[in-house]
Amino acid sequence: MALNIIVLIKQIVDIDLLKVNPSTGSPEVQNLPLRLENLSKNAVEEAVRIKEKNGGKIYAICFGTEKSSSAMKEAFAMGVDEGFVITGYQGNDPARTSMVLAEKIRAIPHDIVLLGNQSAESYTGLLPGKISRILGERLLSNAIKIEIVNGRARATMAMESETVTAETQLPAVISVTQEINEPRLPPVMQILQAGRKPMNVSATGIKEVTPNKIISNIAPKSERRKIVFEDIEKGIPEVAKAIREASR
Amino acid sequence: MKCLIFSDAVDTANQLVSFFSGIMEVDCIVPEAVAKAVSAHCSGNIFAMKESVFPDSITAVIAKTYRNSKYDYVFLGSTAIGRDVAGMLSVDLGLNVAAEITSFKLDGSSCVTKRYFYGGKTVIEESSNARILTVMPGIAEPKSAPAAGKISEVSQEASQVTMVSRESKAAGSVDLEKASIIVSVGRGIGNKENIEKIKPLADAVHGEIAGSRPVCLDYHWLSEDRQVGLSGKKVKPKMYIALGISGQIQHIAGIRGSKIVVAVNKDKSAPIFEEADYGLVGDLFQIVPKLVAAIKG
Ligand SMILES: Cc1cc2nc3c(=O)[nH]c(=O)nc-3n(C[C@H](O)[C@H](O)[C@H](O)COP(=O)(O)OP(=O)(O)OC[C@H]3O[C@@H](n4cnc5c(N)ncnc54)[C@H](O)[C@@H]3O)c2cc1C
Ligand SMILES: Nc1ncnc2c1ncn2[C@@H]1O[C@H](COP(=O)(O)O)[C@@H](O)[C@H]1O
Numbered sequence: 001m002a003l004n005i006i007v008l009i010k011q012i013v014d015i016d017l018l019k020v021n022p023s024t025g026s027p028e029v030q031n032l033p034l035r036l037e038n039l040s041k042n043a044v045e046e047a048v049r050i051k052e053k054n055g056g057k058i059y060a061i062c063f064g065t066e067k068s069s070s071a072m073k074e075a076f077a078m079g080v081d082e083g084f085v086i087t088g089y090q091g092n093d094p095a096r097t098s099m100v101l102a103e104k105i106r107a108i109p110h111d112i113v114l115l116g117n118q119s120a121e122s123y124t125g126l127l128p129g130k131i132s133r134i135l136g137e138r139l140l141s142n143a144i145k146i147e148i149v150n151g152r153a154r155a156t157m158a159m160e161s162e163t164v165t166a167e168t169q170l171p172a173v174i175s176v177t178q179e180i181n182e183p184r185l186p187p188v189m190q191i192l193q194a195g196r197k198p199m200n201v202s203a204t205g206i207k208e209v210t211p212n213k214i215i216s217n218i219a220p221k222s223e224r225r226k227i228v229f230e231d232i233e234k235g236i237p238e239v240a241k242a243i244r245e246a247s248r
Numbered sequence: 249m250k251c252l253i254f255s256d257a258v259d260t261a262n263q264l265v266s267f268f269s270g271i272m273e274v275d276c277i278v279p280e281a282v283a284k285a286v287s288a289h290c291s292g293n294i295f296a297m298k299e300s301v302f303p304d305s306i307t308a309v310i311a312k313t314y315r316n317s318k319y320d321y322v323f324l325g326s327t328a329i330g331r332d333v334a335g336m337l338s339v340d341l342g343l344n345v346a347a348e349i350t351s352f353k354l355d356g357s358s359c360v361t362k363r364y365f366y367g368g369k370t371v372i373e374e375s376s377n378a379r380i381l382t383v384m385p386g387i388a389e390p391k392s393a394p395a396a397g398k399i400s401e402v403s404q405e406a407s408q409v410t411m412v413s414r415e416s417k418a419a420g421s422v423d424l425e426k427a428s429i430i431v432s433v434g435r436g437i438g439n440k441e442n443i444e445k446i447k448p449l450a451d452a453v454h455g456e457i458a459g460s461r462p463v464c465l466d467y468h469w470l471s472e473d474r475q476v477g478l479s480g481k482k483v484k485p486k487m488y489i490a491l492g493i494s495g496q497i498q499h500i501a502g503i504r505g506s507k508i509v510v511a512v513n514k515d516k517s518a519p520i521f522e523e524a525d526y527g528l529v530g531d532l533f534q535i536v537p538k539l540v541a542a543i544k545g
Binding site: 013015016018020025027092094095098117118120121122123124125126127128129130131132133134138139140141142154157158159160161162163164165166167168175178179211212213214215216217218219220222224225226227228229230232235236237238239240242243244246247 | 256257301302303304307326327328329331332333334335336337338339340344345346347348360365366367369370371372373374375376378382407408409410411412413414415416417428429452453454455461465466478479486487496497498504508509510521522523524525526527528529530534535538539542543545
């Protein structure tokens with residue numbers, strides 16, 4: 001059964017390269033490279049695997065900025081067929097993001113909406129529940145495995161104290177965990193072809209929703225001593241001494 | 249002020265109830281399996297849910313309880329289910345959410361909360377009119393309540409999704425949050441069998457063994473309850489010994505409370521050395537036996 005799959009992809013600054021200003025503790029986000037968010041990659045990978053098994057078409061939606069076509073191209077290279085970039089993202093505001101994404105999802109006939117369970121930089125984890133409720137579609141969440149069985153979606157979900165396998169009719173919203181798969185490194189041919197896939201760009205009319213006021217956003221101070229030994233023969237006695245003191 | 253607390257994790261439920269009891273009146277709505285444990289920490293009403301696995305049916309019963317009794321706040325333990333419920337509940341009740349908070353203060357009709365951001369690299373302090381909050385584990389030590397709470401059953405509508413099968417995870421027995429020394433391993437340990445090789449170190453320092461997320465969750469070299477980090481345990485030992493852990497921000501977010509951090513990594517530019525008091529650059533399999541010998545010295 002050929003499926004129409006929508007993947008929600010977020011673009012983030014490369015948090016692994018993020019430095020903080022040593023005197024103020026403020027994050028220096030300007031000029032950082034942008035990339036596809038980690039869990040969005042897992043969601044894309046899963047979409048591609050579902051398509052490989054069942055056939056169909058994969059759409060990706062990114063609520064981002066004018067710069068988000070690069071994230072979309074990363075998703076194209078992994079196997080997404082058509083992309084929608086919605087501009088106007090102004091920062092973490094899950095209420096607004098979910099409304100913007102839901103509006104676009106409604107406009108695309110679909111069987112499955114895939115997204116990450118918690119994004120790597122803001123990790124609010126609110127989007128799966130919100131999107132499911134706004135669309136009125138059923139949610140299978142925190143999936144570590146997804147199968148399509150007799151036209152229904154079946155997912156194994158990782159919960160606190162148990163693993164639950166459940167099933168539902170389509171269309172359905174499914175959130176994935178980091179453990180579900182290892183996102184592929186796109187083959188060169190697909191990277192080259194990524195530029196030729198259809199990308200639709202539009203601006204959102206939906207305004208800010210969440211009136212959360214940020215008082216401060218700074219790195220907690222690290223007061224670590226950073227005594228690093230490259231010569232381990234010298235280091236081991238020192239470190240052993242510190243360990244002995246701590247374990248007394 | 250009055251709040252309703254949900255968590256499907258016993259420890260988190262106990263912590264939340266103890267913390268918020270110091271600020272306002274607390275009622276709980278929890279799975280039956282959690283109700284008994286939480287009653288020692290909560291003197292308010294405890295509503296026990298019988299059929300409680302799926303977020304849609306949990307959301308419905310929380311929404312109903314909230315509407316019936318006019319609560320000011322709903323606090324949800326930040327677990328897989330708790331976050332899903334928060335998203336659903338916020339749409340159903342039309343309320344604003346503050347996610348993944350690590351601290352909470354009332355400020356008139358608003359609240360001031362803190363949360364990690366950029367994957368754990370920074371801390372955001374914000375003021376909001378949020379009424380639904382997901383709360384990270386570790387917000388407080390569980391305290392016993394002066395009187396045990398009254399447990400009553402609440403009926404739940406069936407979920408719209410169909411259960412196929414369920415399997416409980418092996419119950420963990422470690423209490424990493426209380427450990428005074430932790431020996432933690434990362435992907436650098438290479439495989440499950442190699443964990444045996446670091447046990448002499450854990451034994452020598454009477455430490456608990458813990459791990460990074462890949463080690464606990466992806467590869468299951470250690471049980472999931474031993475995961476340290478943003479989405480795992482926040483630990484505060486006297487000493488945290490990180491072996492073959494690169495020190496990604498999501499891991500660091502879990503070890504900030506450690507008094508002293510020791511890192512062993514063969515890559516001298518590994519970010520863990522920026523967050524360590526003592527670092528040894530080299531192969532952990534060579535260093536660990538030498539370290540054990542030197543400790544026993
Ligand atoms: C939303 C979200 C939440 C997350 N939450 C967590 C969390 O709670 N906890 C967590 O840990 N991660 C978490 N992560 C994952 C995190 O981003 C990293 O992927 C993870 O911490 C890396 O684990 P690691 O250090 O074991 O592995 P790697 O990054 O692969 O590091 C292995 C290290 O071992 C070193 N090494 C290899 N061999 C040797 C040797 N023989 N001797 C010495 N050193 C050696 C290497 O130099 C390397 O630095 C989260 C990610 C996301 C997106
Ligand atoms: N701005 C966005 N555009 C598209 N998808 C998003 C956006 N923000 C979040 N998502 C998706 O929602 C998942 C969970 O994000 P969050 O709820 O913010 O933790 C991410 O892994 C993405 O799949």
